[in-house]
Amino acid sequence: MARAFRPPALDDAPLAPGLYVVATPIGNLRDITLRALDVLHAADLVLAEDTRVAGKLLSAYGLSAKLERYDEHGAERTRPRAMAALAEGKRVALVSDAGTPLVSDPGYRLVKAAAEAGFPVYPIPGASALLAGLSVAGLPTDRFLFAGFPPPKSAARRTFLEELAGQRATLVFFEGGSRLAASLADMAAVLGDREAVVCRELTKLYETVVRGRLSELAADPRFEAPKGEIVVLVGPGREAEASAADADTALADALTRLKPADAASEVARALGLSRRDLYRRAMEMRAGK
Template identity: 85%
Template sequence: MARRPPPPALDDAPLAPGLYVVATPIGNLRDITLRALDVLAAADLVLAEDTRVAGKLLSAYGLSAKLERYDEHGAERTRPRALAALAEGKRVALISDAGTPLVSYPGYRIVCEVAAGGFPVFPIPGASALLAGLSAAGLPTDRFLFAGFPPPKSAARRNFLEELAPIRATLVFFEGGSRLAASLADMAAVLGPREAVVCRELTKLYETIVRGPLPDLAADPRFAAPKGELVILVGPGHAAEASATDVDTALADALERLRPAEAAAEVARALGLSRREVYQRAMALRAGR
């Protein structure tokens, strides 16, 4: 059996001062890039979502670094120190617990302030649950929209989904295991029987990718209360070709049964249109215009 070659040595070229936005593995530790290891080895300061998680990653590769917590609770306290370090010509790395920072992670503010201060920002690409799920889903990839985490309450979640329904692109969501079943049920109710994919434990030992229409996934007992965070991908709906007359006819029928907001929601969902625009038309019809 051929012996595996030793891993390449870290690059000892000087690392330029600035902020490095570093992607880290989403599960499998071998998904770290060599360039990410170079940066983490040379950084003067590493801003981490959880210093314990970051410490385990660094230890796995024999690295050590000055770590400071940077999450939604510690950001306001840590950000001024990071900016001061950059002003001194230091190298600062920003990492999340998993994946690419700024994707459902509060790194936006520091990147904005660093750029506004005239300091360079270097993207160090790598693992991303969003792109990993999209690459394996088998849904259209020419246009996609990352919608983040849906609201936790059903009413707000359905309103959120109603706004996304007319978008002709693959929709990508993150969701926690405890809310997966409820989210899938609301997606099936609002978006209909679109093809969808649920990705769980991506890159890990028990990686699971399940495809099917939204109602089938909502009824799947495997998704009653899975652990961890998941990626949900929903295919685009069919393009609507409703005319203004079609909209008015559908609204006239719906307004006989429902209040304007409810009628607008029903028609927008049926015709794949913006609920806001349909509501405006409903109010115009009510006013006789």
């Protein structure tokens, strides 16, 4: 017999005045932290991308709060009221529809304004689709670049991707279902047929994680127009091997400043080539060969 879920007891300790940047679940409502519940319970004002979405989350935990919409359309109107509340010593919480605020939403302007005005800003960490996708992708995570949503039109999207092609890091994108297949095809054409992962509906009932080459994923019928929230992760490209001409040019420059051994070491680090081979070539260049 399944046990009924009982929300944890809330902490009634006083909450300091300031702005609280509160991460909320990206799907599964149980992925909210105890500290986030405490903050939402005590906040004098909760700023939300969509007050209906935030209202459902609060209701699920038996909470009530003064909600005000804060999205890209209403931020300019709401920000002065939020700043006034902070000036009065109130506790203001900022939440997004799902995940960590400021990741693909306009919240950074409020954080910047609050910090510049000298008000405390507190991070309340939690769920993030970006990090959830990285955690299951099986792609390198020592260096990654979050690129947000690609442009909706193919020409602009390809230009956007060309600017990222040289990044030696795992690339992370958010994408809409209606554009997913076309976006994957453009990624394959511009970035090369790299390893990639498509994560759909992370933490939700129909969570799906599919791995493959970009060309394979673009042709996968499951991605023609899938529903739900989607994260696309693309593995880093390989370094293009420097040509012999590139090596000679770099060595010639280094030899004007350094001994052959040091010149070979410098160029090896810069171009990722064999120091032994470069030293041999540096000696030949010194001998006029």
